Amino acid sequence: xxxxxxxxxxxxxxxxxxxxxxxxxxxxxxxxxxxxxxxxxxxxxxxxxxxxxxxxxxxxxxxxxxxxxxxxxxxxxxxxxxxxxxxxxxxxxx
Amino acid sequence: xxxxxxxxxxxxxxxxxxxxxxxxxxxxxxxxxxxxxxxxxxxxxxxxxxxxxxxxxxxxxxxxxxxxxxxxxxxxxxxxxxxxxxxxxxxxxxxxxxxxxxxxxxxxxxxxxxxxxxxxxxxxxxxxxxxxxxxxxxxxxxxxxxxxxxxxxxxxxxxxxxxxxxxxxxxxxxxxxxxxxxxxxxxxxxxxxxxxxxxxxxxxxxxxxxxxxxxxxxxxxxxxxxxxxxxxxxxxxxxxxxxxxxxxxxxxxxxxxxxxxxxxxxxxxxxxxxxxxxxxxxxxxxxxxxxxxxxxxxxxxxxxxxxxxxxxxxxxxxxxxxxxxxxxxxxxxxxxxxxxxxxxxxxxxxxxxxxxxxxxxxxxxxxxxxxxxxxxxxxxxxxxxxxxxxxxxxxxxxxxxxxxxxxxxxxxxxxxxxxxxxxxxxxxxxxxxxxxxxxxxxxxxxxxxxxxxxxxxxxxxxxxxxxxxxxxxxxxxxxxxxxxxxxxxxxxxxxxxxxxxxxxxxxxxxxxxxxxxxxxxxxxxxxxxxxxxxxxxxxxxxxxxxxxxxxxxxxxxxxxxxxxxxxxxxxxxxxxxxxxxxxxxxxxxxxxxxxxxxxxxxxxxxxxxxxxxxxxxxxxxxx
Numbered sequence: 001x002x003x004x005x006x007x008x009x010x011x012x013x014x015x016x017x018x019x020x021x022x023x024x025x026x027x028x029x030x031x032x033x034x035x036x037x038x039x040x041x042x043x044x045x046x047x048x049x050x051x052x053x054x055x056x057x058x059x060x061x062x063x064x065x066x067x068x069x070x071x072x073x074x075x076x077x078x079x080x081x082x083x084x085x086x087x088x089x090x091x092x093x094x
Numbered sequence: 095x096x097x098x099x100x101x102x103x104x105x106x107x108x109x110x111x112x113x114x115x116x117x118x119x120x121x122x123x124x125x126x127x128x129x130x131x132x133x134x135x136x137x138x139x140x141x142x143x144x145x146x147x148x149x150x151x152x153x154x155x156x157x158x159x160x161x162x163x164x165x166x167x168x169x170x171x172x173x174x175x176x177x178x179x180x181x182x183x184x185x186x187x188x189x190x191x192x193x194x195x196x197x198x199x200x201x202x203x204x205x206x207x208x209x210x211x212x213x214x215x216x217x218x219x220x221x222x223x224x225x226x227x228x229x230x231x232x233x234x235x236x237x238x239x240x241x242x243x244x245x246x247x248x249x250x251x252x253x254x255x256x257x258x259x260x261x262x263x264x265x266x267x268x269x270x271x272x273x274x275x276x277x278x279x280x281x282x283x284x285x286x287x288x289x290x291x292x293x294x295x296x297x298x299x300x301x302x303x304x305x306x307x308x309x310x311x312x313x314x315x316x317x318x319x320x321x322x323x324x325x326x327x328x329x330x331x332x333x334x335x336x337x338x339x340x341x342x343x344x345x346x347x348x349x350x351x352x353x354x355x356x357x358x359x360x361x362x363x364x365x366x367x368x369x370x371x372x373x374x375x376x377x378x379x380x381x382x383x384x385x386x387x388x389x390x391x392x393x394x395x396x397x398x399x400x401x402x403x404x405x406x407x408x409x410x411x412x413x414x415x416x417x418x419x420x421x422x423x424x425x426x427x428x429x430x431x432x433x434x435x436x437x438x439x440x441x442x443x444x445x446x447x448x449x450x451x452x453x454x455x456x457x458x459x460x461x462x463x464x465x466x467x468x469x470x471x472x473x474x475x476x477x478x479x480x481x482x483x484x485x486x487x488x489x490x491x492x493x494x495x496x497x498x499x500x501x502x503x504x505x506x507x508x509x510x511x512x513x514x515x516x517x518x519x520x521x522x523x524x525x526x527x528x529x530x531x532x533x534x535x536x537x538x539x540x541x542x543x544x545x546x547x548x549x550x551x552x553x554x555x556x557x558x559x560x561x562x563x564x565x566x567x568x569x570x571x572x573x574x575x576x577x578x579x580x581x582x583x584x585x586x587x588x589x590x591x592x593x594x595x596x597x598x599x600x601x602x603x604x605x606x607x608x609x610x611x612x613x614x615x616x617x618x619x620x621x622x623x624x625x626x627x628x629x630x631x632x633x634x635x636x637x638x639x640x641x642x643x644x645x646x647x648x649x650x651x652x653x654x655x656x657x658x659x660x661x662x663x664x665x666x667x668x669x670x671x672x673x674x675x676x677x678x679x680x681x682x683x684x685x686x687x688x689x690x691x692x693x694x695x696x697x698x699x700x701x702x703x704x705x706x707x708x709x710x711x712x713x714x715x716x717x
Contacts, residue, residue: 026309033192035370036157039322057311058371059199059378064312085151 022052023072027063029056029083030091037087044082050075063092096196102189106182109137113178130174138165138181155329157365164361168682171351171358176682180362187690191371194697198375201704202307202382208260208279208300213244216288226278226295233291237282245291246298249274252287256280261303262637263387279303302628303636306390310381313393314374317657321373324665325366332672336360339676352678359675362685368664372696373657379703380653388636389646396632399615400650404595405587406545406643409580409609410552410562411448412602413619414640415527419452423506426521434521438513441479441486444469449509450477452525472496474553474576476511487514490555492574494519509558526558529565532641537566539644543651546595549587551580580609588614600643602627617643653703660696667692 032038038058045054045065052066063083067075080092113133121129138161145162148154161184168177213226216234226244229235234250237243243256255267258280267283270276276289278300295301340357344350377394384391391397411417426434439457442450443466454461469479475496476489487497488511494501499514501522508526512519537548549570552559559573572583588597599606599613602620607630610616618631620638628634635642671688674680 026312033195034157035367035374036325036365039325039370040153042322043326055312055314057314057374057378059195059202059374060308060311061199062308062311064309086153088147088151 021069022066023069024064024066025072025076025094027065027079028093029061029063030093032056032058032061032087032090034087037090040086041083044086045079048075048078048082051079099189099192099196102185102192105136106185106189109133109178109182109185112136113182117175127169127174130178131169134165134169134178134181137178137185138162141181141184142166155333157367160329160333160361160364164358167354167358167361171354173355173682180682180686183686183690187367187693190694191367191697194701195371195375198379198382198701198704202378208242209304210242210244210278210300214238214241226298229291229295231291231293235289235291236286237289238286239282239284241282243276243278243280243282243289244298245278245289245295246293247276247289247291249276250288250290252285254285254287255283257283258637261299261388263389263642264637303385303390306392306628306634307381307385310391310393311378313395315377315394315398315657317398317654317661318374318377318394321366321369321661325370328366329364332360332364335672335676336364355682356675356678359680359682359685360672362682363668363671363675363688365689366664367689368668368693368696369661371693372660372664372700375697375700376653376656376660376703379700379705380649380656383704384646384649387642387645387649389642389649390634390636391646391650392632392634396615397650397653399596400598400633400647401654402594402596403540403543403545403598403615403647404591405547405549405597406540407549407551407584407587407597407599407613408568408640409599409601409606410550410554410559411527412638413600414533414550414562414566415529417448417527417602419448419509419525419527421452421456421523422508422526423504423524424521425502425504425524427502427519429515429520434513435523437481437486437515437520438488438511438523440466440481441469441488441513442477443479445471445477448527449511449525453511453523456523474579485516488512490574508561509554529562530638530640532639534566536640536642536644537568539641540647543644543647545647547590551575551583553577577605577608580606581612584609584612588612598643600640602638606630617646656699656703660699663699664692664696 035058038056042054042056045051045063050068050071052068054063054065056063065079083090083092116129116133119129141158142162145158148156148158161181165177165181168180210226212223213229214221214236215224215229216236221236229245235244249270249272251272253271255269256276257267258264261277261279270287278298336357339360340354344353377397380397381391381394408414424431424435435457439453440461442453443461443463465482467480469477471477472489472493475493476487478485478487487493490510490512491501494512494514497514497517499517499519501512501519504510504522504524506524508524510522510524512522514520540548547569549572550559550563550568551572553575554573556573559571563571575583584599591597596614598615598617599609600617600619601610602618607626610618610627610630615633616631617633617635618627619635633646668688671680671684675685
């Protein structure tokens with residue numbers, strides 16, 4: 001019998017319980033014109049408490065964040081503040 | 095070019111002109127310094143200001159800061175020429191990057207120019223132009239020649255031809271008649287049609303495709319994560335080396351300005367821009383180029399996985415074969431041909447399975463639903479129902495075994511539907527399916543592309559499956575599988591992978607969702623219709639040509655090749671110039687090349703990813 005490790009793809013992400021309190025949101029980042037800043041923003045946003053995952057795409061000028069539903073307003077404000085600090089010229093739209 | 099970019103260009107040209115004018119002038123001492131500060135200021139005040147502003151924000155070590163230190167440092171050690179030149183080239187490089195990024199963003203949005211702006215809604219007072227979002231299912235919209243179909247629906251009136259190229263990459267227009275389903279995003283080429291809307295805008299094909307492509311940026315490839323990590327380490331390390339190089343050796347050896355220059359060279363090369371921009375841009379371009387051909391990739395990570403495909407597993411029906419079955423033989427036992435066909439068609443009357451549809455088509459008459467009762471579908475086996483009060487079982491060998499009916503083998507290749515009435519065998523009907531015209535070509539293209547093994551899984555009888563397997567020269571055919579078995583088979587094939595290779599599963603999305611998500615890469619075909627397929631798959635083919643898979647693999651390989659080239663080239667040149675610089679063999683100019691020059695070349699290389707070769711099919715047609 002061959003023992004092999006199988007990857008259960010998106011195991012965590014597709015489970016129903018998780019979906020119940022995590023929500024995915026897309027933000028437009030207008031005027032994001034430095035690739036390094038995008039990477040910095042991504043890192044900084046990932047560190048915010050309550051943010052499960054965050055990716056910033058420099059090319060599509062979008063940020064995708066997965067946040068805990070119950071704290072979303074509070075987290076959202078923190079995200080805005082962090083981005084403003086890193087790239088003041090960048091405007092964030094929900 | 096945008097306004098901001100034009101201003102930047104003007105500033106660069108202005109600074110360059112002043113710089114060139116100053117070169118031959120015989121200025122000395124402070125006059126020389128003041129004179130060269132003019133072009134420096136014109137080209138670089140913004141960089142200096144940003145550097146200052148960011149320091150107060152606690153953001154040290156950004157590229158503005160590094161550039162400011164490098165150029166100010168050059169002025170301090172009396173290298174005015176280099177100071178101005180580095181700033182000028184840096185600005186040229188930045189401008190170039192900006193233009194390249196804007197262009198690549200624009201070309202993607204042009205590709206995705208399928209969003210309809212309005213819908214001509216039919217109301218009591220004639221036509222009214224409304225936002226497609228306001229139209230509800232069941233309402234009627236009129237699409238004139240040249241307009242985009244705003245929402246998915248069914249044609250009620252009018253004949254026309256549709257241009258589906260933006261959705262499927264298929265250059266031939268499609269003809270539609272009343273009763274045909276149409277999808278949003280197609281362009282009406284000739285006549286006027288009235289469409290009964292079947293889905294809301296948010297659920298329509300156009301919205302789904304746009305969502306999918308926009309979200310693809312959220313899933314980054316490993317190479318992108320590598321670059322992010324690399325960039326995070328690279329800059330601080332190079333900066334620390336620069337400081338050490340400028341301070342430590344001269345403490346023992348003396349000759350401060352020479353060592354400081356070496357340190358400044360390091361600072362100029364310390365930005366990882368070339369990589370940070372060009373790698374995501376390659377993936378972005380690859381995904382964009384693929385979507386131009388009707389291949390929707392849900393993220394850079396899937397493109398990366400696709401490039402390493404070693405095993406491709408196909409579903410048979412609707413994937414390698416047309417899925418449009420036709421009845422090719424009716425072999426009755428005890429009863430007449432007509433009666434057998436009628437019973438089978440009625441028994442399968444409520445089912446929408448391709449087999450049922452072909453039976454109904456062969457039967458040719460309307461299905462009288464009154465005559466059918468208690469229909470029960472037995473997954474992977476067939477159907478049991480009561481027709482005119484008699485219990486009819488229609489299905490494959492296994493259904494007959496389950497029912498304990500003695501069935502007869504058939505010599506004809508194809509899918510055999512056995513029919514039993516009240517537990518007694520009544521004969522069988524043979525249904526065959528045609529292999530898609532480009533299937534063989536697709537499989538040979540996959541093999542050329544480096545795929546080691548091609549497998550077909552099917553729920554069909556072995557005879558029909560073998561026939562297809564032989565015709566297409568597949569490595570392995572596994573027939574007679576229940577939907578649940580497919581997951582198991584794919585799992586055992588996953589165990590056969592060697593090294594880093596991946597396994598792709600291709601299905602038409604009906605009943606395939608578990609397998610699609612189990613495979614490393616799930617590819618759904620004919621994604622136009624099935625929501626479950628779009629949901630579960632990693633790659634969605636807008637039409638149902640298997641040759642698109644080979645094309646997707648070749649696009650992914652090309653993208654990954656570009657990514658590798660850029661990583662090797664950029665890191666290689668930077669490290670080389672760093673080493674030469676440390677040894678005192680490279681000057682500021684080499685450093686500027688390692689920074690700006692490499693960026694420009696890497697970006698030009700990355701923009702190749704967006705351009706894709708004409709599709710396999712068109713190439714074959716023109717050949």
